[in-house]
Amino acid sequence: xxxxxxxxxxxxxxILITLIIALIIYVLxxxxxxxxxxxxxxxxxxxxxxxxxxxxxxVASTITHGFIMTIKLSIWxxxxxxxxxxxxxxxxxxxxxxxxxxxxxxxDIIRNIPPIVLVFIFYFFFSSQILDNLGFEEAVLRAGPxxxxxxxxxxxxxxxxxxxxxxxxxxxxxxxxxITEIVRAGIESIPKGQWEAGHSIGLSRFAQFRxxxxxxxxxxxxxxxxxxxxxxxxxxxxVSVISVxxxxxxxxxxxxxxxxxxxxxxxxxxxxFVLTFSCSSIFSRLLKKMQSAD
Amino acid sequence: MKEKIIGETIIEVDxxxxxxxxxxxxxxxxxxxxxxxxxxxxxxxxxxxxxxxxRCLNGLEETERGSIIIDDTxxxxxxxxxxxxxxxxxxxxxNFNLFPHMTVRDNIRTGPRFVRKEAIDEVDIxxxxxxxxxxxxxxxxxxxxxLSGGQQQRxxxxxxxxxxxxxxxxxxxxxxxxxxxxxxxxEVMKTLAHEGMTMVxxxxxxxxxxxxxxxxxxxxxxxxVEESSVEDFFENPEKERTKLFLxxxxxxGGCE
Numbered sequence: 012x013x014x015x016x017x018x019x020x021x022x023x024x025x026i027l028i029t030l031i032i033a034l035i036i037y038v039l040x041x042x043x044x045x046x047x048x049x050x051x052x053x054x055x056x057x058x059x060x061x062x063x064x065x066x067x068x069x070v071a072s073t074i075t076h077g078f079i080m081t082i083k084l085s086i087w088x089x090x091x092x093x094x095x096x097x098x099x100x101x102x103x104x105x106x107x108x109x110x111x112x113x114x115x116x117x118x119d120i121i122r123n124i125p126p127i128v129l130v131f132i133f134y135f136f137f138s139s140q141i142l143d144n145l146g147f148e149e150a151v152l153r154a155g156p157x158x159x160x161x162x163x164x165x166x167x168x169x170x171x172x173x174x175x176x177x178x179x180x181x182x183x184x185x186x187x188x189x190i191t192e193i194v195r196a197g198i199e200s201i202p203k204g205q206w207e208a209g210h211s212i213g214l215s216r217f218a219q220f221r222x223x224x225x226x227x228x229x230x231x232x233x234x235x236x237x238x239x240x241x242x243x244x245x246x247x248x249x250v251s252v253i254s255v256x257x258x259x260x261x262x263x264x265x266x267x268x269x270x271x272x273x274x275x276x277x278x279x280x281x282x283x284f285v286l287t288f289s290c291s292s293i294f295s296r297l298l299k300k301m302q303s304a305d
Numbered sequence: 306m307k308e309k310i311i312g313e314t315i316i317e318v319d320x321x322x323x324x325x326x327x328x329x330x331x332x333x334x335x336x337x338x339x340x341x342x343x344x345x346x347x348x349x350x351x352x353x354x355x356x357x358x359x360r361c362l363n364g365l366e367e368t369e370r371g372s373i374i375i376d377d378t379x380x381x382x383x384x385x386x387x388x389x390x391x392x393x394x395x396x397x398x399x400n401f402n403l404f405p406h407m408t409v410r411d412n413i414r415t416g417p418r419f420v421r422k423e424a425i426d427e428v429d430i431x432x433x434x435x436x437x438x439x440x441x442x443x444x445x446x447x448x449x450x451x452l453s454g455g456q457q458q459r460x461x462x463x464x465x466x467x468x469x470x471x472x473x474x475x476x477x478x479x480x481x482x483x484x485x486x487x488x489x490x491x492e493v494m495k496t497l498a499h500e501g502m503t504m505v506x507x508x509x510x511x512x513x514x515x516x517x518x519x520x521x522x523x524x525x526x527x528x529x530v531e532e533s534s535v536e537d538f539f540e541n542p543e544k545e546r547t548k549l550f551l552x553x554x555x556x557x558g559g560c561e
Contacts, residue, residue, distance in 0.1 A: 207365055208402035208461075212416035212468055213392035222419060226406045 077261030091183030096190025121188035134253040138177035178250035197232035237294035312341030321371030333527040346514040349524035363394040395465030399477040403449040435463040455486030475506040
């Protein structure tokens with residue numbers, strides 16, 4: 012179909028839509044009739060917001076806490092992952108053998124192990140061994156309430172700090188490997204002639220990179236990078252296995268105590284969707300702005 | 306027309322060899338001297354090593370054996386020497402290689418600003434002068450993609466000149482241009498030559514070679530086959546290989 016033509020609603024579309032609607036109705040009907048699923052949506056709201064008698068107002072409850080935790084984890088994962096990815100990506104296009112080797116090893120290892128294994132490694136080795144000995148958590152717990160509050164706002168409840176740090180770091184290291192490849196591809200997509208032109212007007216290797224290659228690579232890198240950011244939000248669900256109270260973990264908690272399986276997961280699904288979809292709309296708007304800027 | 310006084314030797318290439326991928330001999334034992342204010346035109350079939358030789362002169366390609374001395378500075382492993390040579394030798398590429406994310410102005414002033422650390426008003430005056438020289442004053446705030454090929458190449462020449470180079474290298478500067486734009490670029494190059502710029506030009510433009518060249522070097526298979534004054538080269542070439550090449554290129558008639 013050529014792009015100039017107006018898309019027409021054809022009979023086949025009508026048949027497909029009818030079939031899909033029929034299927035949905037059938038499934039819902041089976042749920043009602045044969046599984047005898049009792050919908051109990053009324054128990055959901057209190058897991059979103061509950062009335063706090065002490066404070067006399069509504070406060071966030073289990074699922075909302077998880078939603079906020081997922082946002083925090085994603086932000087830290089994206090910040091740290093981008094940092095790792097940019098450094099490693101630049102190392103991968105260096106002339107130096109060591110940097111290239113390091114970048115290559117990192118990407119190969121991370122991309123060839125399941126993320127859940129990475130999360131466990133980080134939790135059991137990094138968090139329980141190294142972080143405990145470094146004593147961040149204890150230091151924060153001993154510090155004044157102002158410090159504790161600060162940690163609570165930007166990370167998590169100080170009692171769970173080690174879990175949060177190992178969760179954020181494992182997400183960052185996992186996403187960082189993919190960002191490394193995005194950055195590498197972005198830099199390598201700039202024609203060799205650009206480096207050579209910089210060389211011939213006397214720019215140092217660093218200045219060539221800084222003034223000529225990076226600004227051009229940045230534009231190429233933004234679309235795949237924003238896609239990777241969205242993935243980070245979704246991938247953050249994996250750290251539920253180390254009991255970080257993010258959205259999926261809270262979902263399991265609510266399900267376990269209410270047995271309202273469908274309701275809980277429908278709510279969780281909607282929340283993830285709202286988060287990722289709004290982020291991707293923001294990104295695509297930003298990208299459009301960037302493109303029209305020149 | 307050629308009343309200019311040729312000066313001291315400024316480029317000295319001594320038995321330089323280079324191999325690509327350990328097999329392909331790009332340059333075999335090439336020696337060459339270029340004097341100040343001289344315009345040397347290098348011609349030869351593709352793969353003859355003429356571009357490689359040019360690219361060796363500003364360190365874009367590494368040589369394996371032999372030495373290159375430019376303005377008394379050896380092109381060796383010393384960073385300082387290499388940088389000095391890179392700033393003294395300007396280069397114009399076949400595909401212009403303008404920086405697409407910068408305006409014409411920024412393309413030209415990048416070198417002076419970040420290498421020579423010159424004050425911005427000083428650079429701006431020179432930028433405008435250079436653009437006037439290459440005849441594109443009205444495009445100073447345009448981006449390269451808004452210019453025609455000929456205009457882009459003229460900006461590229463201005464960019465190289467912004468560093469006040471002693472020598473200009475041209476690597477097939479008109480090969481990527483539409484025929485009707487070749488003239489405007491050659492015109493700028495002719496002006497430069499008449500002003501006494503030392504130039505090494507790799508080109509297929511025989512008309513240009515005849516008009517402004519002082520010396521012609523014919524290369525084939527990584528070697529300098531023949532080296533002579535422009536008159537001798539076209540009127541009575543010595544080597545058979547040269548005659549064959551000349552008959553092919555002149556019969557086609559596209560280069561005059």
